[in-house]
Amino acid sequence: xxxxxxxxxxxxxxxxxxxxxxxxxxxxxxxxxxxxxxxxxxxxxxxxxxxxxxxxxxxxxxxxxxxxxxxxxxxxxxxxxxxxxxxxxxxxxxxxxxxxxxxxxxxxxxxxxxxxxxxxxxxxxxxxxxxxxxxxxxxxxxxxxxxxxxxxxxxxxxxxxxxxxxxxxxxxxxxxxxxxxxxxxxxxxxxxxxxxxxxxxxxxxx
Amino acid sequence: xxxxxxxxxxxxxxxxxxxxxxxxxxxxxxxxxxxxxxxxxxxxxxxxxxxxxxxxxxxxxxxxxxxxxxxxxxxxxxxxxxxxxxxxxxxxxxxxxxxxxxxxxxxxxxxxxxxxxxxxxxxxxxxxxxxxxxxxxxxxxxxxxxxxxxxxxxxxxxxxxxxxxxxxxxxxxxxxxxxxxxxxxxxxxxxxxxxxxxxxxxxxxxxxxxxxxxxxxxxxxxxxxxxxxxxxxxxxxxxxxxxxxxxxxxxxxxxxxxxxxxxxxxxxxxxxxxxxxxxxxxxxxxxxxxxxxxxxxxxxxxxxxxxxxxxx
Numbered sequence: 360x361x362x363x364x365x366x367x368x369x370x371x372x373x374x375x376x377x378x379x380x381x382x383x384x385x386x387x388x389x390x391x392x393x394x395x396x397x398x399x400x401x402x403x404x405x406x407x408x409x410x411x412x413x414x415x416x417x418x419x420x421x422x423x424x425x426x427x428x429x430x431x432x433x434x435x436x437x438x439x440x441x442x443x444x445x446x447x448x449x450x451x452x453x454x455x456x457x458x459x460x461x462x463x464x465x466x467x468x469x470x471x472x473x474x475x476x477x478x479x480x481x482x483x484x485x486x487x488x489x490x491x492x493x494x495x496x497x498x499x500x501x502x503x504x505x506x507x508x509x510x511x512x513x514x515x516x517x518x519x520x521x522x523x524x525x526x527x528x529x530x531x532x533x534x535x536x537x538x539x540x541x542x543x544x545x546x547x548x549x550x551x552x553x554x555x556x557x558x559x560x561x562x563x564x565x
Numbered sequence: 566x567x568x569x570x571x572x573x574x575x576x577x578x579x580x581x582x583x584x585x586x587x588x589x590x591x592x593x594x595x596x597x598x599x600x601x602x603x604x605x606x607x608x609x610x611x612x613x614x615x616x617x618x619x620x621x622x623x624x625x626x627x628x629x630x631x632x633x634x635x636x637x638x639x640x641x642x643x644x645x646x647x648x649x650x651x652x653x654x655x656x657x658x659x660x661x662x663x664x665x666x667x668x669x670x671x672x673x674x675x676x677x678x679x680x681x682x683x684x685x686x687x688x689x690x691x692x693x694x695x696x697x698x699x700x701x702x703x704x705x706x707x708x709x710x711x712x713x714x715x716x717x718x719x720x721x722x723x724x725x726x727x728x729x730x731x732x733x734x735x736x737x738x739x740x741x742x743x744x745x746x747x748x749x750x751x752x753x754x755x756x757x758x759x760x761x762x763x764x765x766x767x768x769x770x771x772x773x774x775x776x777x778x779x780x781x782x783x784x785x786x787x788x789x790x791x792x793x794x795x796x797x798x799x800x801x802x803x804x805x806x807x808x809x810x811x812x813x814x815x816x817x818x819x820x821x822x823x824x825x826x827x828x829x830x831x832x833x834x835x836x837x838x839x840x841x842x843x844x845x846x847x848x849x850x851x852x853x854x855x856x857x858x859x860x861x862x863x864x865x866x867x868x869x870x871x872x873x874x875x876x877x
Contacts, residue, residue: 393763424617438628442635449639452646514763536810539763
């Protein structure tokens with residue numbers, strides 16, 4: 360049992376990563392990775408929401424009518440996101456201002472629906488909780504890697520602090536504006552997938 | 566239910582009765598091969614239409630009540646946060662950042678929220694509770710109510726004008742603080758709800774906002790202050806560099822400044838003082854009227870009614 364739980368938690372971090380293997384949540388991975396800070400906050404919020412909605416759906420899994428299960432999942436996720444955003448507005452206003460549209464974007468994040476449908480509908484609450492945490496962190500990991508590269512090369516900063524020293528600029532170094540554009544995130548995710556497949560040959564498609 | 570159902574594990578034959586038959590009539594398997602078919606849990610068929618409809622209805626009602634409850638419980642806190650945030654933004658236009666106690670600092674610097682009269686005079690003092698969100702100013706402007714915040718920093722009078730406009734992806738807003746001459750920019754604040762981080766989102770950063778300081782706004786009764794493409798700002802007095810690769814957002818800021826400040830032209834050009842240059846001795850008749858109105862600007866007829874109600 361403990362072993363299986365560990366698997367639920369660890370698998371999605373790398374071997375079965377939601378972004379690079381399941382190819383879920385790509386849309387938001389493009390939108391929030393121009394800077395490191397929103398990427399981290401988005402990753403954490405998604406982790407919390409996936410875990411919570413996984414538990415709720417897992418508790419309800421035997422009562423949900425099959426024909427409207429997607430709608431039920433959607434309502435649970437939307438209600439959770441709304442509540443979290445209201446709580447943030449009341450108790451952590453600065454964070455909620457920073458997140459602005461991203462918090463609403465969580466509802467449309469495919470990872471949520473994907474995990475609810477694929478895992479929480481069949482598994483017990485605790486397993487589902489671990490699965491949610493694992494997938495959320497796996498998502499956050501990719502976001503952070505992409506955002507790290509994009510912010511460093513695109514703005515010469517990390518978390519808003521200058522990293523590239525001034526003498527580099529004086530000698531003709533320039534920030535790569537392309538890095539800040541959404542297509543670059545897709546290319547970086549592509550590179551990560553490339554590396555990932557090279558390391559895990561059994562995932563390669565023939 | 567008296568009748569139970571038993572299913573033969575070998576051939577699938579279903580027997581109805583109180584207990585399993587001695588042997589299966591189809592495959593002759595012994596009674597031990599029969600198992601009881603339990604009716605669906607609690608007698609509920611989760612696939613029936615009635616169940617589905619009731620489930621959906623109950624779920625929606627529960628969620629609706631939950632959301633209303635959360636929203637009602639947190640509303641006061643949220644409103645207070647929004648109001649404090651607005652105050653913070655206004656203070657930020659005065660280059661006062663890192664404020665600990667927002668309400669106290671706001672009360673210290675901001676003397677009042679006035680509405681501009683037709684002749685450009687900040688005359689009617691409105692209740693501070695009138696403003697809640699930045700969005701509000703748009704409606705106020707459309708309704709012809711032009712807010713001017715009067716502030717005092719280090720003994721000097723500053724005027725702050727709230728602005729609303731459109732960026733590339735959504736609303737942008739800001740505050741522009743002017744010196745007493747109503748022309749030189751003392752400080753600005755811009756923010757946005759969804760501009761691209763690192764590109765258009767940069768309008769919310771200090772370095773962009775600082776580019777405006779010291780620039781002038783009005784030339785020949787038009788808004789001459791312009792946000793240009795990056796590196797194209799030639800006129801030291803009126804032009805400000807935009808942001809590289811964020812031309813659309815920079816244009817949005819430019820359009821916002823032009824349209825909103827044009828509405829304030831009577832105030833910026835002191836229209837109410839027109840025609841009596843040198844006649845306004847003993848104080849500026851375009852000055853915002855506060856409680857200590859001494860009524861000594863007799864030449865400024867027409868607006869005196871406003872003074873009387875402050876003469877308590």
